[in-house]
Structures are given as structure tokens and as C-alpha cells.
Amino acid sequence: MAVVLAALALLALGAVLRLPGRLVVLMLAVLWAATLLAHLMLPEGHAIARALGGDARVWGAAGVVAALAWGYRHGLGRLRNRARPAPEPVETGVFSEAELERYARHIVLREVGGMGQRRLKEAKVLVVGAGGLGSPALLYLAAAGVGTIGVIDDDTVSISNLQRQVIHTDARIGQPKVISAEAAMRALNPHVTVRPMNRRLTEAEAPMLFADYDLILDGSDNLDTRHLVNAAAVAAGKPLVSAAITQWEGQISLYDPARGAPCYACVFPERPADGLAPSCAVGGVMGALPGVVGAMMAVEAIKEITRAGEGLRGRMLIYDALYGETRQFALRRNPACPVCGG
DSSP states (O other): OHHHHHHHHHHHHHHHHTOOHHHHHHHHHHHHHHHHHHHHHSOTTOHHHHHTTSOHHHHHHHHHHHHHHHHHHHHHHHHHHHHSOOOOOOOTTTSOHHHHHHTHHHHTSTTTHHHHHHHHHHOEEEEEOOSTTHHHHHHHHHHHTOSEEEEEOOOBOOGGGGGTOTTOOGGGTTSBHHHHHHHHHHHHOTTSEEEEEOSOOOTTTHHHHHTTOSEEEEOOSSHHHHHHHHHHHHHHTOOEEEEEEEBTEEEEEEEOGGGTOOOHHHHOOSOOOTTTSOOHHHHOBOTTHHHHHHHHHHHHHHHHHHTOSOOOBTEEEEEETTTTEEEEEEOOOOTTOTTTOO
16 A cells, blocks of 8 residues: 555656656656565565565566556557658748648648658659640649649640540630640649640650650650650650550550669560551540549659659559459560660
8 A cells, every 4th residue: 555655646746746757657667666675575474565565476467567568558659650750841942832822732641741742843744745645644743833844746726636635725726735735734833834845756856855854754646656755765764654545445654664664665565556556536535534544644743753652663554444444464674675675
């Protein structure tokens, strides 16, 4: 009884003086050790031993239980602290008040935070094609706050595009697609820089152009351009998010041989036979499909820039919209690839 009263007195003293919890635990441990030592040193049946409880085994067991409980609580606290990432400070000098409010939902994401949003602001992304895939990718990159977005395309907006190319409008029919896209992106987010290039990408221009960007997105609609983009990305050592769609199905992967993943030519070394990969004009395409796959391209770009999660590097994702199914395939580099091999 005397030991219990002494322990309560120590707890009360700690509360009144606002002593650190570790100090209170230390005082209780000293009291327990003194009590156990008294039982071990004093002869059995001694008056002091009886006053302290009379049995060393009871106090020994109580000490073990208390130590286990403290150890469990301490270990659990450490695990919680490790699982709870430290909040990343948002450098207010980097963002205006309007930007902080605009990107608030990104900044509170554990995997993005202030540092990830700053990486987006400092990033340069080039999108090849402002059509079905480029439309949602460009809009979401602009909305996400990617600081510099280049877009290259030599086509003009036609009425048949509007069924799926959501970055364009009826009022901008006849305009170059890159100019139409620039207008939509600036209207969505005036804090990003847009570089429209109203021309066809050429083999001579591509390497120098790609060198100025951190990441390439290929939403082109023909195989010749895809192979050109891949070769230039490999030469520049830039990661490439490439996607394709036809009818009800889309595919997407991140090609990056500089970091161990295959390039596009490793997976598609040759042009498919006629009729196996029809264009949208020939085979048709469900209007919302490029929205889904183009948004996936933006997701992969944001993850790559912010270093969040695991991207599709070395994997291909197939989306079948008709049956609501997705499949994934592991991709391997081809040592004999004429573009990235050796």
C-alpha cells in the first residue's frame, strides 16, 4: 500500500510541476527497483518487506508487465511517426497566394506536397500532338501547374475533331490546333508558360528540341511520328510517355532506356501489317476513350515529375473500354534494338 501511495504521489508531483514524461517514468522505475531490492535484501517476514507487499515475485512480475507495456507503447509511437511523413514546407516565395490556393489539393497530398508542386512548376514538358490524346493531357498538365508546356502539331481544328478533342471548340474551327490549345490552357491556368509550335516534327529538329525539356509525351496518331519521337527521346536521354488508341482500346507505357526500361522500338520494332492498326479516321474511335488514356498520360507525367508512386516504366497498360477491363504486361529491353541497344 505504501508503494502505491508513493507512486501516486510521484504522478501527482509530475502533473503539478509539468515534468517530462520520461522523468516521471524514471522516478517510478527507481521506486520499483528500490522496492524489489528491499524484498531481495531483507529477510523473509521482515516488517518492512511486509509493508511493501511481502513478495519479491509479485513486484518482479509487475515490473516486467510495466516494461512490456511501455515498450509496446514506445514502439507503436515510433512506427506511427515513421508512417506519418513530415509535412513539406511550402516556400511562399515560389508561389503567389493565388497559386497556393489553386494547387492546395496537390499540396496536401502526402506524395506531392509543397516540394512536388515546386517540381511541377519548374518542369518543362513537351507534348507531341494536340489531338485526341494531347487534348486531355495538355489540359491536365496546365491545371496541375507544370511550369512550361510545349506543344507541337501542324494540323488545324476541324469539325470532326470535336467529338473527342476536348481542348478545341466550335468557334476555333480552322485555327491551328496548337493555337487553339494554347488559348484553352491559358484560360484554364494563366500561371503556366505555353510554347505552341505550329509545324510537323522533323527528324532534324527533334533532338535539339527534346534537349530543352524534361519529359516527352507522345500523343501522335501515326507510327512514323511515334518512331521518330522515340528515337529522339532515346538520343536526348529523356523519358517518354507514349500512348495510342483505336476504336475502343488504348495502351500506354513509359519508355526510358536511360534508366533501364525498354524504348518504343524494343516493343514495336516493325510496322504492323495493313489493317491491323487502323487510324481513327479509318477504324473509328469512341469519343471518351482518348479522354481516359490522355488523362492517364498526364497522371504518369505528374508522377514522374513529382517522384510519386510507381510509374509505368517497363510496363504497358491496356485499357479495353468496351468491356471495362484493364491488363498489364511487363516489357523488356531488346539488347539488339537498333535504337537503344548496345
